[in-house]
Amino acid sequence: MIENDLSTSLSKGENNNSSLLTRNELRKLKKVQLKKLQAQQVIERIEKAPFKKIFSSEPTQYLCLTNICFGGIGGVTTEKISNIFKSFNGYLGLKLTHGKPYSFIIFNTPSDASRARETLNEKPCDDLDGKMMFIEYVNLTYNNFINQIKNSDKVEIPGLILIEDFITVKQEKNILQHVYSTKSWIPVQDRIVLHYGYSFNYDLNEVGTKLSNLELPSYMNPLLEKLNKLFPSMPKFEQLTIQLYPVGTGIPPHMDHHSSFGPNVIAFSLENPVIMEFKNLKTDKVVNIDLPRRSLMMLKDDVRYAWSHAVRARKSDLLENGQVRERGQRISLTLRTVNPDRICKCSWPELCDRNINSKS
Numbered sequence: 001m002i003e004n005d006l007s008t009s010l011s012k013g014e015n016n017n018s019s020l021l022t023r024n025e026l027r028k029l030k031k032v033q034l035k036k037l038q039a040q041q042v043i044e045r046i047e048k049a050p051f052k053k054i055f056s057s058e059p060t061q062y063l064c065l066t067n068i069c070f071g072g073i074g075g076v077t078t079e080k081i082s083n084i085f086k087s088f089n090g091y092l093g094l095k096l097t098h099g100k101p102y103s104f105i106i107f108n109t110p111s112d113a114s115r116a117r118e119t120l121n122e123k124p125c126d127d128l129d130g131k132m133m134f135i136e137y138v139n140l141t142y143n144n145f146i147n148q149i150k151n152s153d154k155v156e157i158p159g160l161i162l163i164e165d166f167i168t169v170k171q172e173k174n175i176l177q178h179v180y181s182t183k184s185w186i187p188v189q190d191r192i193v194l195h196y197g198y199s200f201n202y203d204l205n206e207v208g209t210k211l212s213n214l215e216l217p218s219y220m221n222p223l224l225e226k227l228n229k230l231f232p233s234m235p236k237f238e239q240l241t242i243q244l245y246p247v248g249t250g251i252p253p254h255m256d257h258h259s260s261f262g263p264n265v266i267a268f269s270l271e272n273p274v275i276m277e278f279k280n281l282k283t284d285k286v287v288n289i290d291l292p293r294r295s296l297m298m299l300k301d302d303v304r305y306a307w308s309h310a311v312r313a314r315k316s317d318l319l320e321n322g323q324v325r326e327r328g329q330r331i332s333l334t335l336r337t338v339n340p341d342r343i344c345k346c347s348w349p350e351l352c353d354r355n356i357n358s359k360s
């Protein structure tokens, strides 16, 4: 069946150069096409769907290596494959599949993917000991593959909300101008901080005294208005902490004080992104989340009350796609409400400072 398909396609002259090929070259070409068809047919059988439904003839940003699997017999390592693809512009990462003969490569745009495919498809690859990769574009409407690509190893942290581009470029510029012209910075460990509304007691790690000017700085207004529109039932934020993290610095693992502060803690990232490390204090599970520049992060529920968070003091971050990103100086703005009676009623009593740090 495969042989027949192949002879027809070659004799129809689908490969324009076939008439110029020597017998030997034609035999080799036939062998390659046979292998390619075999890989495609295996996928069609596993997926119970026709090739045309699974793959697209137009470039998409998702490539499927139809004959490359990871680990196991005949499998290659993730390192080998990422080394081959990471030299191409727009390479974002790879997704392995468990127990399936194919794998996926993700690019930023369809044209990035197309450049890599043009260079590598059906060409002997030195890094794979001369083996050829058969590469197809994943059809964006083929949900079975798209879901595998998008969800395979995304870890959700309950209660964590991340909104990218919450702050506009113009707003960021304005806030940074004001922040950098402020003179009242307080050194805390290797970073410097500013407090508005209430101070922060770093010895007890809880809310400090009410400050004379309770108003938050007016450059925060556009962000507060946008927050109000998105979360209309959220109470007014009363405390703002601004932190400047020079390259190489961070904040040790902590939970924002349960009794001092309300159920929603918000942190904006300005000037540079950073990886924040979250740890579930019951299971010790650690999850790294990339906080993009101009993003909003909200902590509520589990992640607010039962996970610690930290920015590790280091000069670079390892991203999910295996790339190392150099750190740049980062400004964060943390908004909190203050519990009037300093009492926490959360559902994690064993992790709550009302029991752990109860003062005599």
Ligand SMILES: O=C(O)CCC(=O)C(=O)O
Pocket: 241, 243, 251, 256, 267, 268, 309, 311, 332, 333, 334
């Ligand atoms: O730098 C940040 O984004 C978060 C800072 C933080 O965790 C805090 O102020 O409690």
Ligand SMILES: [Fe+2]
Pocket: 254, 255, 256, 309
């Ligand atoms: Fe915090």
